[in-house]
Amino acid sequence: MGTDRRLAGLVLLLGLGAPGCVSPSMQSDLARVRELTHMPLPPQLAVARDEGTGFPEEVRQWLQQPLTAEAAVRIALLNNRELRASLRDLGVARGQLLQAGVLPNPAVEVELRQQEDPGLPFEPQAEVRVEYGLTQAVLSVARARAAQRELEAARYRTAAFVVELGYTVRAAYYAFQAAQQRVAIATQALDAFAAARDASQALFEAGNIPELDAATQDAAYESARATVAQLELEVLERREQLQRLLGLHGEATAWTVTETLPRMAEQEPALENLERKALTASLELAETQHRLEGAAQRAGLTSVEGWLPDVSVGVIAERKSPVAPAHGEWEWGGVIHFTVPLFDRRQGTRSASEAEFDALMERYQGMAIDVRSAAREARNRVLSTYLRARQYQQVLLPARQRVMRQTMLQYNAMQIGVFQVLQVRREQLDTELAYVDLLREYWTAHAALEALLAGRRTGAPLGPGSGASLAGGTEAGGH
Amino acid sequence: MDRRSFLKWSGLATGAAMVEPGHASERPPPARVVAPGGQVAVITPNGVTLPMKTSGKVKVGHLIAGEFEHEFAPGMRALVWGYNGRTPGPTIEVTEGDRVRLYVTNRLPEPTTIHWHGIIVPNGMDGVAGLNQRPIPPGETYVYEFTLRHPGTFMYHPHFDEMTQMALGMMGMFIVHPKVPVGPRVDRDFALMTHEWRLDVGARRPDPNEMTDFNVLTFNSKSFPATEPLLVGKGERVRIRLGNLSAMDHHPIHLHGLSFKLTATDGGYVPPSAQIPETTVLVPVACTRVIEFIPDEPGDWAMHCHMTHHTMTQMGHGTPNMVGADTRKLDHRMSRVMPDFMTMGTQGMGGMGEMEMTMPPNSLPMRGGPGPFSYIDMGGMFTILKVRDNPDRADPHGWYVHPAGTVAGPANPQQMTADGIDLSDGKPER
Ligand SMILES: [Cu+2]
Numbered sequence: 047m048g049t050d051r052r053l054a055g056l057v058l059l060l061g062l063g064a065p066g067c068v069s070p071s072m073q074s075d076l077a078r079v080r081e082l083t084h085m086p087l088p089p090q091l092a093v094a095r096d097e098g099t100g101f102p103e104e105v106r107q108w109l110q111q112p113l114t115a116e117a118a119v120r121i122a123l124l125n126n127r128e129l130r131a132s133l134r135d136l137g138v139a140r141g142q143l144l145q146a147g148v149l150p151n152p153a154v155e156v157e158l159r160q161q162e163d164p165g166l167p168f169e170p171q172a173e174v175r176v177e178y179g180l181t182q183a184v185l186s187v188a189r190a191r192a193a194q195r196e197l198e199a200a201r202y203r204t205a206a207f208v209v210e211l212g213y214t215v216r217a218a219y220y221a222f223q224a225a226q227q228r229v230a231i232a233t234q235a236l237d238a239f240a241a242a243r244d245a246s247q248a249l250f251e252a253g254n255i256p257e258l259d260a261a262t263q264d265a266a267y268e269s270a271r272a273t274v275a276q277l278e279l280e281v282l283e284r285r286e287q288l289q290r291l292l293g294l295h296g297e298a299t300a301w302t303v304t305e306t307l308p309r310m311a312e313q314e315p316a317l318e319n320l321e322r323k324a325l326t327a328s329l330e331l332a333e334t335q336h337r338l339e340g341a342a343q344r345a346g347l348t349s350v351e352g353w354l355p356d357v358s359v360g361v362i363a364e365r366k367s368p369v370a371p372a373h374g375e376w377e378w379g380g381v382i383h384f385t386v387p388l389f390d391r392r393q394g395t396r397s398a399s400e401a402e403f404d405a406l407m408e409r410y411q412g413m414a415i416d417v418r419s420a421a422r423e424a425r426n427r428v429l430s431t432y433l434r435a436r437q438y439q440q441v442l443l444p445a446r447q448r449v450m451r452q453t454m455l456q457y458n459a460m461q462i463g464v465f466q467v468l469q470v471r472r473e474q475l476d477t478e479l480a481y482v483d484l485l486r487e488y489w490t491a492h493a494a495l496e497a498l499l500a501g502r503r504t505g506a507p508l509g510p511g512s513g514a515s516l517a518g519g520t521e522a523g524g525h
Numbered sequence: 526m527d528r529r530s531f532l533k534w535s536g537l538a539t540g541a542a543m544v545e546p547g548h549a550s551e552r553p554p555p556a557r558v559v560a561p562g563g564q565v566a567v568i569t570p571n572g573v574t575l576p577m578k579t580s581g582k583v584k585v586g587h588l589i590a591g592e593f594e595h596e597f598a599p600g601m602r603a604l605v606w607g608y609n610g611r612t613p614g615p616t617i618e619v620t621e622g623d624r625v626r627l628y629v630t631n632r633l634p635e636p637t638t639i640h641w642h643g644i645i646v647p648n649g650m651d652g653v654a655g656l657n658q659r660p661i662p663p664g665e666t667y668v669y670e671f672t673l674r675h676p677g678t679f680m681y682h683p684h685f686d687e688m689t690q691m692a693l694g695m696m697g698m699f700i701v702h703p704k705v706p707v708g709p710r711v712d713r714d715f716a717l718m719t720h721e722w723r724l725d726v727g728a729r730r731p732d733p734n735e736m737t738d739f740n741v742l743t744f745n746s747k748s749f750p751a752t753e754p755l756l757v758g759k760g761e762r763v764r765i766r767l768g769n770l771s772a773m774d775h776h777p778i779h780l781h782g783l784s785f786k787l788t789a790t791d792g793g794y795v796p797p798s799a800q801i802p803e804t805t806v807l808v809p810v811a812c813t814r815v816i817e818f819i820p821d822e823p824g825d826w827a828m829h830c831h832m833t834h835h836t837m838t839q840m841g842h843g844t845p846n847m848v849g850a851d852t853r854k855l856d857h858r859m860s861r862v863m864p865d866f867m868t869m870g871t872q873g874m875g876g877m878g879e880m881e882m883t884m885p886p887n888s889l890p891m892r893g894g895p896g897p898f899s900y901i902d903m904g905g906m907f908t909i910l911k912v913r914d915n916p917d918r919a920d921p922h923g924w925y926v927h928p929a930g931t932v933a934g935p936a937n938p939q940q941m942t943a944d945g946i947d948l949s950d951g952k953p954e955r
Binding site: 234237238240241244245247248249251252253254255452454455456457458459460461462463464465466467468471 | 726727839840841843844845846847848849850851852854855858859861862863865866868869882883884885888890
C-alpha cells in the first residue's frame with residue numbers, strides 16, 4: 047500500500063511538473079526547425095501536454111468557425127501527436143551528442159596487501175593507482191563534432207516531417223472539401239433521379255406508360271441513392287483522416303470547413319527554375335549532407351583511432367609497511383599505459399564506416415536525381431490540372447449551362463419531355479462533379495509543389511532511421 | 526387602255542398590294558376581269574401574280590430562282606429557296622392560246638430547271654434535267670417558250686434535285702384561263718398551294734432530308750395566324766384552286782359553313798353531272814383540285830387540313846404523354862432540381878400556344894392565333910374564309926359580328942331542368 051501511494055505521488059509530481067517545464071534544448075531544436083521550414087511552429091510545441099489539460103486555446107478558437115486549409119495546418123502543427131513525438135525524438139540525437147562529448151572517467155585502482163611478517167600487527171601496505179585515458183579524451187571532442195552533425199541531420203529530418211505534415215493536412219483538407227462538394231452535387235443529381243421517378247410514377251398511375259418504364263426509372267433512382275450513400279461514407283472517411291491529422295477527439299471533432307474549394311488564380315502559376323529551387327530547398331538533401339559529413343568524420347576518426355596508440359597516463363602512490371624503512375611514508379610514481387596498434391588498427395570498423403559513407407553518397411546522388419524529377423513532376427501536375435480545371439471553369443461548365451438553357455427552351459417548345467430535361471441536368475451535374483475533382487487535384491498538386499519548394503518531396507520516404515508516418519497516408523495530386 | 530395593258534397593270538398592282546399583307550387598312554382589290562367572258566383575276570393569298578410584258582404576240586415573264594429569308598409566321602423565319610424572292614413563286618396567270626416566253630435565272634448554288642407541272646408542252650420544254658434539257662447552271666438564264674393549249678390549274682417546280690429544291694420552297698401555281706369560260710362565272714378566284722416543311726425548333730433552314738416528320742404546314746408558305754383570310758361575299762360564286770407539292774402528304778382540306786363541288790383537276794374539268802357535293806377535298810401530292818361554291822351563311826369560317834398534325838406547328842413527338850398525370854409531387858421535386866421548370870400537358874395541349882414561355886428563335890410550337898372569342902389553338906395549314914354581305918367594303922382582318930343570340934354560350938340551368946338535362950349524379954348520360 048505504502049509503495050503504491052509513493053508511486054502515485056511520484057506520478058502526480060511528474061504530471062504536475064512536466065507541463066510547466068520547457069527544456070531549453072528543445073526550444074532551440076524547435077527554433078531551428080522553425081527556421082528550416084518557415085512554418086509557424088508555436089513555442090507551446092516544446093511543452094509536454096497531458097490529455098487532461100485539453101486543447102490549447104488557439105485550437106479551440108480555430109475550430110469554432112469554418113476551418114480554412116491554413117487553420118487546419120496550424121491546428122495540426124500544434125496538435126499532431128506524431129509531430130510532437132518527432133520533436134521529442136530529437137532529444138535522442140541531442141542525448142547522443144551530449145554523450146559523445148563527455149570526457150572519459152579516470153580509472154582508480156587501490157591495492158591493499160597484508161605484511162609479509164605475520165607476527166606484526168595488522169598494518170597493510172597500500173598502493174593507489176589513478177589512470178586516465180588520454181586518447182579517448184582527445185577523441186571525444188572529435189566524436190562530439192560527428193554527433194553534432196547527426197543532431198543537425200535529425201533536425202532537418204524533423205523539418206521535412208513538418209513540411210510533409212503541412213502538405214498532408216492540406217491534401218486531406220481538399221479531399222474532404224471535395225468529398226463534401228461531391229455529395230452536394232450527387233444529392234442534386236439524386237433529386238433529378240427522384241424527379242424522373244416521380245414523373246414516371248405519375249405517368250404510370252395516369253395509365254400513360256407501361257410499368258416497365260416506371261420500374262426502370264425507379265431502379266435508376268435506387269442505384270443513384272446507393273451511389274450517394276457511398277459518397278457520404280467517403281465524406282466521413284475523409285473527415286476522420288483529417289481528425290487524425292489534426293489530433294482531434296471528443297467535442298473537438300464537430301468542426302466544419304468552408305463549403306467549396308477555392309477558385310484558382312486567374313494567372314497561370316509561375317513555374318520557372320523549379321529544379322534548381324527544389325534542389326536548393328531540399329531538406330532531405332541537406333539532411334543527407336549532414337549525415338555524410340558525420341559519416342566522414344566518423345570514418346576519419348576511426349582511421350585516426352586505428353593508428354593512434356591507446357594512451358593513458360596515471361599516478362601511483364604506495365605506502366610501505368611500518369616495519370619497512372621509511373615507515374608510513376607515501377611513495378609516488380607515474381605510469382604510462384599504451385597499446386601498440388600492431389594488429390588491431392580498427393581496419394574492420396574503418397572499412398565499414400567508409401562503406402557506409404559510400405552508400406550514403408550514392409543515395410545522396412540518387413536523391414538529387416529524384417528531387418529534380420519530382421520538381422518536373424510537380425510542375426507538370428500543377429500545370430496540367432490548372433489548364434484542365436480552367437478549361438472546365440471557363441469553357442466546359444458554361445457550355446453545359448448553355449446546353450441546359452437550350453434544353454429548357456426546347457422543353458418549353460415541347461420538343462422534348464421532362465425525362466430528357468432531367469437527363470441533361472444530370473449530365474451538367476456530372477461535369478460539375480468532374481470539375482470539383484479537377485479543382486481538388488489542382489489544389490493538391492499546388493500544395494505538393496509548395497511543399498517541394500519548402501524542401502520536401504511529398505510521398506517520398508523519410509530518411510533512414512526515421513519512424514515517422516502520417517495516419518491516412520499521403521496522396522499526391524489526386525487520382 | 527386595252528385589255529392586255531389592263532392585265533399588265535393589274536398584275537403589277539396585285540403584286541404591289543400583296544407584298545405587305547397584314548395591314549388592317551388594306552382592302553382586297555375588287556374583282557377584275559382578266560380573261561374572256563368576264564373571268565376575274567386569280568388572287569393568291571399572301572402571294573403575287575407574275576407581272577408579264579407583251580412582246581409582239583408573246584407574253585414574257587421572268588423567274589429568278591434564289592435564296593432568301595422567309596417568314597412563315599411572326600416569330601418563325603428561315604432561309605428558303607424560291608422564285609423572285611418568294612415562296613411559293615409568283616402565280617403565273619395566262620389564257621388558253623397564249624404563247625409565253627419565260628426566262629429563268631438561276632441564283633442558286635446548284636443547277637436547276639423548271640418543270641411546268643400538268644401543262645402539255647413540247648418535250649424540250651418539259652424541264653426534266655438530263656432527260657429534256659441541260660440543267661441551268663448557277664448564274665445562268667435559260668428561256669422556256671411554249672403555247673398554252675389547254676386551260677386549267679397547273680403548277681411549276683424544279684426538276685433538278687427536286688428533293689432539296691421543293692423541300693426548300695421552290696414551286697408556284699400556273700393558271701390558264703379558258704378562252705371560253707367553263708361553267709358559271711365566278712366572282713372570286715383564289716389559288717392556294719399547300720406544302721409541308723421540316724424546320725427544327727431553333728434552326729434557320731428547313732431540312733430537305735426529312736421524309737416523314739414535317740412540322741411546318743402551310744397555305745402559300747404561310748402558317749396560321751399568318752395565312753391571309755379569304756374574303757368573299759355572301760351569295761358570290763367562289764373558286765378555290767388548291768395545289769399540292771408537299772413531299773409526302775395528301776391534304777384533306779375541309780371547309781366550314783358550306784359545301785362545295787369539285788369542278789376541275791389538273792387533268793381537266795369535271796362534267797357537272799359528276800360534281801359531287803363535299804365539305805372536304807383531298808388534295809393528293811402532285812395534284813391540283815378546283816372547288817366552287819356559293820356561301821350563303823355569313824361569318825368567319827375555318828378552312829384547314831383535317832390531318833390534326835397538319836394544324837399543329839413544330840409539335841415535338843418525343844414528349845411523354847402527360848395527360849391526366851398527377852404531377853404535384855413531381856412539381857415539388859422539380860422546384861428543387863430546376864426552379865424554372867413547369868410541367869405541361871397534364872390537362873391536354875389546348876392553350877399551349879398562349880403560354881408565355883421563352884422559346885428558341887424561329888419557333889412556333891403548337892402556335893395558333895388570336896380569335897374574337899379566345900385563342901384559336903390551331904395553326905399550320907389553317908386559314909379563314911370570311912363571308913361578308915359586302916366584301917368589297919369589309920375589313921379582311923376584322924371579325925364577323927354575330928347577330929344577338931347566335932353564339933353558343935353557357936346553358937341556362939332553368940332551361941336545362943325544363944329540358945330534362947340532369948347532371949346531379951355527375952355521370953355521363955347514356
Ligand atoms: Cu394536311
